[in-house]
Amino acid sequence: MKSFMKTFSCFLLPALFLFALPFSQAEAFQARILPSRIHQGDAFMIKVSGLKGTAEPSAVLEGKQVLFSGCGKGCFVAIAAIDLQSEPGIYRIPLKVGRRKTALRLRVLKGRFETIHLTLPEEKVSPSPEDLERIRREADLLNSLWEVQSERLWEGSFVLPLQNPLSTPFGTMRIINGEMVSIHRGLDMKGLEGEEIRASNRGTVVLTDELFFGGNTVILDHGQGIFTVYMHLSRFNVSPGDLVAKNDVIGYVGSSGRSSGPHLHFGVKVKGVNASPVSIAGLKL
Ligand SMILES: [Zn+2]
CATH class of the missing domain: 2.60.40.1590 (Peptidoglycan hydrolase domains)
Structure with missing residues (x-):
């Protein structure tokens, strides 16, 4: 009983x-x-x-x-x-x-997130005043994008932009020289230089720009405050204002920005919240 x-x-x-x-x-x-x-x-x-x-x-x-x-x-x-x-x-x-x-x-x-410990020379950890100014400007630009709430464009489930193995998972904590410096708010996927990157869902291109950390970055607005972010590209295949269908090629894998080798950083924003890309791709929409 x-x-x-x-x-x-x-x-x-x-x-x-x-x-x-x-x-x-x-x-x-x-x-x-x-x-x-x-x-x-x-x-x-x-x-x-x-x-x-x-x-x-x-x-x-x-x-x-x-x-x-x-x-x-x-x-x-x-x-x-x-x-x-x-x-x-x-x-x-x-x-x-x-x-x-x-x-x-x-x-x-409770999520299970990894922790990476790194030891780097101090000059590599502290950006110059000019870089700090640029980082701040770009953070403001991105934060203003997440505020936009357009009509729904997404159709059906979200897909991962590459069919490759994952490298650094979402939520990984980076501890550099004993200090917690960042949380990885996207997902890194392995890729070869020039490999095609596909749109996770239908959406409008709202940014193609070269950013300090992200390098060549594409951002898609899928409507209702949902965005996907693609970083470190070698080149773009879309321009701001383009409407892309799910699986359209939006750019190519590269190692631009703060990157140690060709890979894709894929991020998802839902109403300003960084969401695990694997979790959104798992929703049966
Ligand atoms: Zn990353």
Whole structure:
């Protein structure tokens, strides 16, 4: 009996976290957070289905509006992400459909991130005042991009831009000369110089520029505050303003910017949050 109860509660509890129970037969709907296991830094989706009326759902995560769009009759889907430095635990996501209000419980598990220790000569660690000024300018430019919220352009699941093995994973902490200097907020993928890099999803090119850290960088706006970032390219195959389809070649692998060899740094932004690229590519949209 005891073990039955244990099995029962293990089974029941996650279900309670994931489902909003129907209000009444007339206004019954289901709201789910997918996938079932979400770690710090992961992207996830909220799916609301079984809606009878015309009202669109709206939800708020960490004070930011979550944007829904249609996924068939009575179905709405939203992509969201939880920052990799957010505390593990339960997050409450208020959800509204028409006059109906409920809340979803998002359970965030502890992510497993790697730590890399490096020892470098001091002059390689501290940028010059001119470089610092450039780094600041470019950070401002990028931060202003993430604020933009265009209409949805993404279609179906996101794909990885290369079919190659990963090198440095998302979330890796770099400790240089004993000091924590950065968290790797993208994913490094191995690549050969000149290899084709493909768009992760449909979107508009909002930046093709040479940045201090990223070197030749392409940024795509997929709408609803979702962006993908491609760094260290040898050259571009797109220009700002271009509308690209998923899998279009946007540029070629290189080693520009702060890079020690040809590879692609691939980043994903969801409403200003750096999301794990592997997690967004795993969503069945
Ligand atoms: Zn990287």
